[in-house]
Amino acid sequence: MDASVVLKNVSLSFDDKVVLKDVSFELLPGHTKVILGGSGSGKSTILKLILGLLKPDGGTISVNGKRVDTMSEQELMTVRSHIGMVFQEGALFDSLSVEENVGFKLYEEGNIPVDDASRRVQEVLGFVGLHEFVDRMPSELSGGQRRRVAIARAMAAKPGILLYDEATTGLDPITAMTVDEEMIKLRDLEGVTSIIVTHQLRDAFFVATHEAVRQNGSIHITQADAQKADEAEFVMLRDGVVSFEGNASELRASKDPYIKEFLS
Amino acid sequence: MFELLERWLKNAVLEVQEYVRLQAATIRGATSRPFYYRDTIEQFDEIGVGSLTVVLLTGFFTGAVLALQSGITLDQFGARPFVGRLVSASMIKELGPVLTGLMLAGRIGSGIAAELGSMVVTDQINALRALGTDPVRKLVVPRVLAGFVMTPILTIIADTVGMLGGWLIAVFQLRVASTVYWNAVIDGLYPDDAWMGIIKPFCLGYVIVSIGCHVGLRTHGGTQGVGRATTQSVVAASVAVIAVDFFVTRLLITLLY
Numbered sequence: 001m002d003a004s005v006v007l008k009n010v011s012l013s014f015d016d017k018v019v020l021k022d023v024s025f026e027l028l029p030g031h032t033k034v035i036l037g038g039s040g041s042g043k044s045t046i047l048k049l050i051l052g053l054l055k056p057d058g059g060t061i062s063v064n065g066k067r068v069d070t071m072s073e074q075e076l077m078t079v080r081s082h083i084g085m086v087f088q089e090g091a092l093f094d095s096l097s098v099e100e101n102v103g104f105k106l107y108e109e110g111n112i113p114v115d116d117a118s119r120r121v122q123e124v125l126g127f128v129g130l131h132e133f134v135d136r137m138p139s140e141l142s143g144g145q146r147r148r149v150a151i152a153r154a155m156a157a158k159p160g161i162l163l164y165d166e167a168t169t170g171l172d173p174i175t176a177m178t179v180d181e182e183m184i185k186l187r188d189l190e191g192v193t194s195i196i197v198t199h200q201l202r203d204a205f206f207v208a209t210h211e212a213v214r215q216n217g218s219i220h221i222t223q224a225d226a227q228k229a230d231e232a233e234f235v236m237l238r239d240g241v242v243s244f245e246g247n248a249s250e251l252r253a254s255k256d257p258y259i260k261e262f263l264s
Numbered sequence: 265m266f267e268l269l270e271r272w273l274k275n276a277v278l279e280v281q282e283y284v285r286l287q288a289a290t291i292r293g294a295t296s297r298p299f300y301y302r303d304t305i306e307q308f309d310e311i312g313v314g315s316l317t318v319v320l321l322t323g324f325f326t327g328a329v330l331a332l333q334s335g336i337t338l339d340q341f342g343a344r345p346f347v348g349r350l351v352s353a354s355m356i357k358e359l360g361p362v363l364t365g366l367m368l369a370g371r372i373g374s375g376i377a378a379e380l381g382s383m384v385v386t387d388q389i390n391a392l393r394a395l396g397t398d399p400v401r402k403l404v405v406p407r408v409l410a411g412f413v414m415t416p417i418l419t420i421i422a423d424t425v426g427m428l429g430g431w432l433i434a435v436f437q438l439r440v441a442s443t444v445y446w447n448a449v450i451d452g453l454y455p456d457d458a459w460m461g462i463i464k465p466f467c468l469g470y471v472i473v474s475i476g477c478h479v480g481l482r483t484h485g486g487t488q489g490v491g492r493a494t495t496q497s498v499v500a501a502s503v504a505v506i507a508v509d510f511f512v513t514r515l516l517i518t519l520l521y
Contacts, residue, residue, distance in 0.1 A: 053390050077396045085394045091387035105395045153395075 002065060004029045004161055004193045005050060010059035010069075012045060012240075019045050020240045023059070029160070030231075032187055032194045034204045036262070037237035043197040044088065046237075047163045050195070051085060052076040063161070081105075084154030085163040090146040092138040098125070098149055099134045105157045124152040128182055144175030151182050161193045162186060168203045180206045181221050188212040189219065201263060208232035208248045236262070283478045286400070290408050290474065293401040304406040311372055311407070311473075312414035318367050319418045320425050326359055327351055327426030331433035345440055348448030351430035356453065356461040360423040362509050365468035368415060369501035373476040376407055377497030380480025381490040389481070404477045408470060415469025416462055423461065456520040460513070467512050468505050475501045 003026040012020045019042045027033045037043045048054045049061055052068045061069045063079050071079065092101050099121050100107070106117035125131045128148040138146060147167055154162055164183060168176035180203050186192045188211050198204050209232075211224040234251045236244035236259055244251060244259055251259065293299075334350040380403060383389050392399050427449055434440040479497040483489045 048390070051394050053393055073393075073398070077398075080394060080396045083394070085391070087387045087391055087394075089386065091391040093388055093391070094382075094386075104397075108395070108397055 006062040008060045010056045012056050018240050023242055025235055029193050030191050032232040034234045035197045041237040042240040044165050047165050082159050083161045084159035086150045086154045086167045088166045090150035098136050102152045102156050124156050128152045144171050164196045168200050176203055183207050184210055185212045286478050289400045290404050293405040300402055307406040307410035311410040315371055319364055319422050322363050322367050323422030323425040324429040327429030328433045331430035335438045345444045346448050347434050348445040349452030352449040352452040355423045355426040357457050360419050361464040364419045364422045365505035369472050369505055373472050373497045373501035374494045376476030377480040378494045381483030381493040384483045385486050408473050411469040411473030416465040419465040460516050464512050467508055471504045471508050472501045
């Protein structure tokens with residue numbers, strides 16, 4: 001199986017500050033990669049590099065087999081149509097309603113009839129449990145609702161890869177759990193490849209060790225079997241360097257003092 | 265000391281380079297697809313109709329005070345009936361374009377820098393790019409086009425109400441007959457003056473909006489950065505209005521007169 005996302009020896013510095021140094025990993029289709037690390041360790045930068053919002057100083061980045069680090073902004077537009085991103089704090093467009101935010105890409109591209117686009121917006125808003133908020137403005141939503149609208153916006157155009165940048169940071173545990181469940185449902189029911197950047201360990205382990213199953217028309221979140229749990233790989237970043245790569249049980253068993261302190 | 269100067273120079277060159285790159289991208293965006301008609305019409309309304317009140321008030325009072333001041337001076341030479349000449353020539357050649365430009369620098373330049381700056385610091389610009397939309401085409405091109413087209417229209421309106429303000433003062437304060445005032449207004453105008461008065465606002469509108477967009481998109485440093493960008497935009501656009509006015513006037517004098 002060809003990897004969806006491949007980073008090889010990626011390095012990036014801003015002025016004298018080294019943000020990433022020799023970062024390499026691969027992500028297979030339908031799998032989850034959880035990138036852990038403290039604040040300022042370069043986690044979010046990796047997502048921006050994958051989307052081509054930033055260019056690396058060295059190394060290569062491939063998405064669906066295509067090098068994105070050498071592409072022009074125009075060429076990147078095609079690659080970005082296969083990727084959805086949930087930004088920190090949502091990054092919803094203030095001047096647009098929830099419906100316009102969620103359907104932004106569908107309405108902008110104009111490739112599908114407005115009625116179909118509107119139906120898709122209702123569908124994804126229903127998926128995140130916010131279909132009654134369709135006419136609200138982002139300023140009228142709570143933090144958790146904004147995050148869920150951001151997920152709905154990222155998934156509206158049915159991307160194959162979803163990038164979550166601190167999607168649960170700052171949310172109360174119950175709302176964070178709702179967001180975690182959305183990520184699990186998208187991965188297991190829609191086959192979306194996910195990269196989750198977070199420093200919320202509880203959420204990271206929950207997503208890695210649970211799976212969504214459809215039973216009798218309803219969706220249930222259950223404990224994943226060992227093979228499924230192993231599909232979620234963890235990457236620990238420390239000062240821009242990968243200090244660990246492996247599955248949840250390997251992470252828990254790690255003897256590295258920094259990781260032990262991080263997990264405690 | 266040398267290091268500080270070097271850093272300042274590097275930053276200045278970088279700003280110029282980024283401004284020029286944005287202008288090239290704007291021209292490319294305005295001359296190729298996709299083109300955002302709805303956003304462009306919204307900006308025509310926001311920049312044009314939204315600035316009408318401030319331009320009407322500025323134009324009216326400028327024309328009125330011009331008539332008042334020149335009335336006193338002209339009295340010394342017994343030339344009070346020529347007040348209309350002074351008002352029309354001053355308003356159309358210089359004060360109409362420059363004052364409209366300064367008002368727009370304050371109203372539009374600051375608004376654009378604050379709006380785009382907020383979008384940058386809240387990752388909305390990155391979100392636009394991630395959703396496959398070019399921020400220059402979606403945000404900059406409609407604003408620049410609206411500024412380029414609406415500033416001359418607003419200037420003509422300012423010139424007109426300025427002459428009306430001058431007329432009110434001339435008739436009711438200086439006791440100059442209405443027909444004498446309007447004849448003087450027309451006598452004071454030459455076709456070249458009208459050309460100068462209409463060409464300048466195109467340049468000023470473009471400069472004001474492009475500076476607002478450039479400063480807004482270069483915002484960094486959170487909400488404090490947005491405040492800084494807003495101030496920078498108003499200061500830079502206001503200075504640019506005066507400077508561009510000088511250079512365009514110099515050029516037009518060479519070409520027209």
